[in-house]
Amino acid sequence: xxxxxxxxxxxxxxxxxxxxxxxxxGNSKKRICIVTGTHGDELEGQxxxxxxxxxxxxxxxxxxxxxxxxxxxxxLGIDSITRGIPNFDLDMNRIFPGNPDGSMAEAAxxxxxxxxxxxxxxxxxxxxxxxxxxxxxxxxNVDDADKLIxxxxxxxxxxxxxxxxxTVLRATLAHSLNSNxxxxxxxxxxxxxxxxxxxxxxxxxxxxxxxxxxxxxxDKIDAKLIAEPTVSRGDEVIFLNAAASGIFxxxxxNHTIVEKGEEIGKIVDPLTGKVCQHIFATxxxxxxxxxxxxxxxxxxxxxxxxxx
Amino acid sequence: MKKEIIFNMKSPYRDDFRIHAxxxxxxxxxxxxxxAMRGDEIQQQYICSQLIKTLTxxxxxxxxxxxxxITVIPSANPFSMNIGKRFWALDGxxxxxxxxxxxxxxxxxxxxxxxxKAIEGYEYGIQLASFYMPGDFIPHVRMLQTGYEAxxxxxxxxxxxxxxxxxxxxxxxxxxxNWQLWGTKAFSVYGGQTNNxxxxxxxxxxxxxxxxxxxxxxxxxxxxxxxxHAMIMAExxxxxxxxxxxxxxxxxxxxxxxxxxxxxxxxxxHPYEGNIISNIISPEDGIVFxxxxxxxxxxxxxxxxxxxx
Ligand SMILES: [Zn+2]
Numbered sequence: 001x002x003x004x005x006x007x008x009x010x011x012x013x014x015x016x017x018x019x020x021x022x023x024x025x026g027n028s029k030k031r032i033c034i035v036t037g038t039h040g041d042e043l044e045g046q047x048x049x050x051x052x053x054x055x056x057x058x059x060x061x062x063x064x065x066x067x068x069x070x071x072x073x074x075x076l077g078i079d080s081i082t083r084g085i086p087n088f089d090l091d092m093n094r095i096f097p098g099n100p101d102g103s104m105a106e107a108a109x110x111x112x113x114x115x116x117x118x119x120x121x122x123x124x125x126x127x128x129x130x131x132x133x134x135x136x137x138x139x140x141n142v143d144d145a146d147k148l149i150x151x152x153x154x155x156x157x158x159x160x161x162x163x164x165x166x167t168v169l170r171a172t173l174a175h176s177l178n179s180n181x182x183x184x185x186x187x188x189x190x191x192x193x194x195x196x197x198x199x200x201x202x203x204x205x206x207x208x209x210x211x212x213x214x215x216x217x218x219d220k221i222d223a224k225l226i227a228e229p230t231v232s233r234g235d236e237v238i239f240l241n242a243a244a245s246g247i248f249x250x251x252x253x254n255h256t257i258v259e260k261g262e263e264i265g266k267i268v269d270p271l272t273g274k275v276c277q278h279i280f281a282t283x284x285x286x287x288x289x290x291x292x293x294x295x296x297x298x299x300x301x302x303x304x305x306x307x308x
Numbered sequence: 309m310k311k312e313i314i315f316n317m318k319s320p321y322r323d324d325f326r327i328h329a330x331x332x333x334x335x336x337x338x339x340x341x342x343x344a345m346r347g348d349e350i351q352q353q354y355i356c357s358q359l360i361k362t363l364t365x366x367x368x369x370x371x372x373x374x375x376x377x378i379t380v381i382p383s384a385n386p387f388s389m390n391i392g393k394r395f396w397a398l399d400g401x402x403x404x405x406x407x408x409x410x411x412x413x414x415x416x417x418x419x420x421x422x423x424x425k426a427i428e429g430y431e432y433g434i435q436l437a438s439f440y441m442p443g444d445f446i447p448h449v450r451m452l453q454t455g456y457e458a459x460x461x462x463x464x465x466x467x468x469x470x471x472x473x474x475x476x477x478x479x480x481x482x483x484x485x486n487w488q489l490w491g492t493k494a495f496s497v498y499g500g501q502t503n504n505x506x507x508x509x510x511x512x513x514x515x516x517x518x519x520x521x522x523x524x525x526x527x528x529x530x531x532x533x534x535x536x537h538a539m540i541m542a543e544x545x546x547x548x549x550x551x552x553x554x555x556x557x558x559x560x561x562x563x564x565x566x567x568x569x570x571x572x573x574x575x576x577x578h579p580y581e582g583n584i585i586s587n588i589i590s591p592e593d594g595i596v597f598x599x600x601x602x603x604x605x606x607x608x609x610x611x612x613x614x615x616x617x
Contacts, residue, residue, distance in 0.1 A: 009554030009607035012579040016606075083400060087606075089440040094478050101548055103441060104606045131399065168405075170477035241412065245318045297398060298317050299415035 005070070005115050006108045016076060018108060020115075023056055026064030030216050033116050034207065035070040036125040038092050038173065040077020040084070044190040045125035047200040052207055065216035068119075073112060073173075081193070083129065094168065097176040113176055120214055121151065122184040123207060124174050130192035131293040132301065135255040136199050138229070139186045141165050144178050149231065152185055154213050156206030156226045158255060159288050159306070162233045191292045202227070230286060232306045238283055240303040242267055242296040244276035250302075254290045257308065264303050267296060283307045309364045314381070315422035317415075327384050327419070329426055332363045335375035338526045340427035340492075341434045341517070342381050342483065345403045346395065347388025352436035354505040356382035358514050366527060376526040379430070384423050404437075405478070407486040424486065432461075432524060433487045434517060437496040441610060443600045446563045447509050447516065449538070450496040452485050458493040459540060464523040465497065465516040466535015469597070469615075473543040541615065546597055549612040553586045555579050557605040565596045567614065574611055592616045 006018040020033075034052060036045025049071040056063055072078050076086045085092050088105045095102075098109030116122055128134045137159035138152040145162045152160050169175055177184040187203065190196045209226055211217035242248065250265030258264065258281040267277040279302055281287075289304035296302065315327040343349065343356035360380050366372055383389065384403055388396060395402050401416040408428075409421025427433060439445070448469040449462045462470040479485050487494035499513040519532040551557070553576050561573040567590040574588035588611055598613035605611065 011554045011556065011604035011606065089394075089402075090478065101550075103610060104608045107608050129399075167477050167480045239413075241414070245320045247320065295320055295398065297319065297415040299413060299418045300398075301414060 006111045008104050008108065016104070016108075018070070018073060018075060018112065020068050020070045021053060022066060022068050023053070023060075023063065024066045025060050028065035028216060030065035030120045030214065031068065031118075032065070032207075032211055032214070032216055033068045033070065033119045033122045034125065035073060035112075035116065035122060035173070037070075037072035037078050038074055038124070039126065039129065039192075040074050040080065040082045041130055041192040042083075042127040043078070043193060043195050044127035044200060046071055046078075047195045047197065048125055048203050048207075051200060051204045055204060055208065059219065062218045063216065064218060065211075067211070067216070070112075083192075093173060094171045096171055096173045097180075109173075113173070113180075116173075116177055116184075117180055117182050119182055120216075121210065122174075122177055122182060123155075123187060123210075124184055125187045125189075125203070127190040127194075128188055128192055128289075131291060133191040133254055133290050133292040134188045135159055135288045136187070136189040136203060137161055137288065139163055139188055141169065141175060141178070142233075144183075145233070148178075148183060148185060151183065151210060151213075153229060154206060154210040154226065155185065155187065156202050156209060157187065157189070158227055158229050159286070160229045160231045161237065161288075161306075162231070230306060236285075236307045238285065238305045238307055239301060240264060240279055240282070240305070242277065242279070242298055242300045242302055245297045246270075246276045247294045248291050248296045248300075248302055249294065250290060252287060252290055252303070254287055256287055258285060258287050258305060260284045265291070279303070281305055309360070309367060314426040315419060317418075319387070322387070325387050325419075327381065327423060327426075330360050330363075330380045330382070332367045332378045332380075333372035333376045333526070335377055337430040338373075338376040338378060339432045339434070339521065339524070340379045340381070340430040341436070342384065342423070342427060343436050344383040344389065345385055345483070346438060347385055347391070347393045349436070349438050350389070351499060351505050351510060352438065353382050353389070355436055355499070355510060355513055355517070356380050359517060362514075362518065363527075366530070369529075371527050371529050373526050373528045378521070378526055379427065381423065381427065384419060404483055405481045407481055407483045408490070420483075424483070428487070428490050428492065430492050432526075433484075433492040433494040434520070435483055435487075435494065435496045436513070437484075437498055439498065439598075441598075441600070442602045443598050444509075444563055445498045445598050446595075447497070447499050447512050448597075450484075450498055451494070452479055452482075452488065454485060454488045456488040456491070458495075461493055461524070462495055463538045463540075465495070465520045465538070466532075467497070467512075467516050467538055468536045470538045470540045471543050472540065545616075546613040547592060547594065547616055548610045549573070549588060549590065549614065551576060551586070551588070551605045551607055551609050551611050554605060554607040555585055556603055557600060557611065559599055559601065559611075561590075561596050561599065561612070563596050563599055567594055567596060569593050576605060588612070590614060
């Protein structure tokens with residue numbers, strides 16, 4: 001059943017509607033929520049929403065409980081290739097838990113949060129941005145690590161990154177829900193503005209596996225088919241930033257082990273034909289982020305490596 | 309006047325990106341002023357340019373106090389202003405959400421780090437800021453309640469209001485917050501509109517900064533214009549009046565106007581049929597502090613903030 005979570009009038013003959021699809025079967029009161037589309041340039045979650053609804057509807061008797069799918073928390077953004085909320089200054093994932101008395105965006109964030117509270121699990125799917133390509137991973141705030149890592153391992157992803165509890169991240173959807181006793185996993189995978197079917201299918205398998213483990217899905221998935229992720233805790237992630245401005249070109253493949261001193265890519269100047277910078281791995285490790293968008297300034301992130 | 313480039317970066321295709329600092333006087337780091345950090349903060353930059361012009365003359369006339377150094381940075385973001393973008397054009401990030409910055413991090417973190425290095429350690433700091441919602445204010449000084457805020461000294465601007473706000477997580481990356489944490493008495497001054505320099509409030513803001521400089525004694529032998537004894541108020545005490553419908557907004561009351569309970573202070577007009585679909589009514593007696601100033605409104609957007617006693 002399609003339900004509208006937020007409805008608000010735009011100036012001219014149009015309503016902004018944030019919708020969810022609620023699918024229920026069996027007797028269990030348990031509920032899992034799949035949310036995505038906070039950032040309008042991230043599309044991997046669109047395929048996952050489509051595929052999981054299809055798979056569940058084809059095997060509806062396997063469902064024991066409720067799954068709610070929210071494909072577009074920021075419908076105006078997705079529809080207009082805008083990362084943020086059009087006509088609004090702040091990133092939508094920096095205004096949670098929202099404010100019922102604030103601007104339209106803050107009021108929408110509040111309504112979304114209230115709607116999700118109390119779920120047995122929320123999966124918030126992101127796909128990096130247009131600049132960086134990510135291997136399928138779950139990002140967990142260090143404060144929630146012990147509670148969430150066991151669930152993250154069920155998701156059939158390749159990497160779990162336990163990161164610092166930066167103050168600014170307190171305003172994310174995931175933090176707002178986790179601190180309200182609603183366990184929320186943040187998935188990052190792929191790259192902005194594109195869809196990778198294989199990654200999407202793997203995550204759908206993982207979500208069904210997690211649903212099976214928490215008792216919402218009766219079909220057991222062979223544990224051998226679920227990927228064993230690398231878990232990165234503490235100071236094990238190395239950031240490689242551009243030291244020059246120009247065009248980044250690379251032959252490196254994400255999700256491979258790179259040796260210390262191996263070239264990750266180079267920054268070149270298309271006007272003079274010169275190489276401005278060779279970028280080398282400073283440590284041996286798992287390459288899990290690689291820049292996808294070629295134009296770089298000094299400081300632009302070009303790669304992340306989990307040290308081995 | 310000493311002119312210095314505090315940050316220089318090569319761009320892939322454009323001219324170099326440069327941040328300029330202008331210093332007056334010598335000795336103790338007394339006052340730093342920051343103008344535009346976003347590409348549409350033209351009024352903020354313009355105010356700085358006028359202050360630089362005035363301070364240049366004052367320095368020649370020996371009106372900068374001994375052992376006082378004043379630094380003005382009119383813009384930390386000429387690149388966005390030149391191409392009509394509000395935020396950093398390549399990745400849409402906001403320099404004012406990157407403080408205290410990180411000199412080995414992303415581009416805008418590096419810009420914030422260089423800017424912060426140039427202005428940290430000053431006794432006083434003034435940022436000419438803009439609000440995240442479109443509209444205009446009664447000119448006022450705004451501060452975050454960090455535990456380090458210098459409320460009484462905020463009165464020295466002689467602007468009619470000082471507005472205090474509890475920080476939310478997102479504020480911890482702003483200049484004002486970090487300045488305070490690093491021991492500078494930091495003030496954000498909000499004038500009228502961001503894109504417009506011919507506003508009467510521009511001169512009011514310039515006068516208030518000169519008045520503040522005189523009162524903290526970084527300039528001398530200068531006759532300041534009289535100011536207000538500011539009312540200090542908490543932002544959460546302001547009453548927000550929101551749009552109950554989407555449409556075309558017609559504002560009937562402006563900042564500083566008195567309003568009565570029940571008075572119609574704006575209309576929302578049907579975008580096609582032209583009739584009034586909603587009268588915006590003031591719930592209490594008070595003074596308009598903030599008014600939305602764009603013709604289009606979304607349902608639920610704050611249109612006015614009203615000061616009530
Ligand atoms: Zn995202």
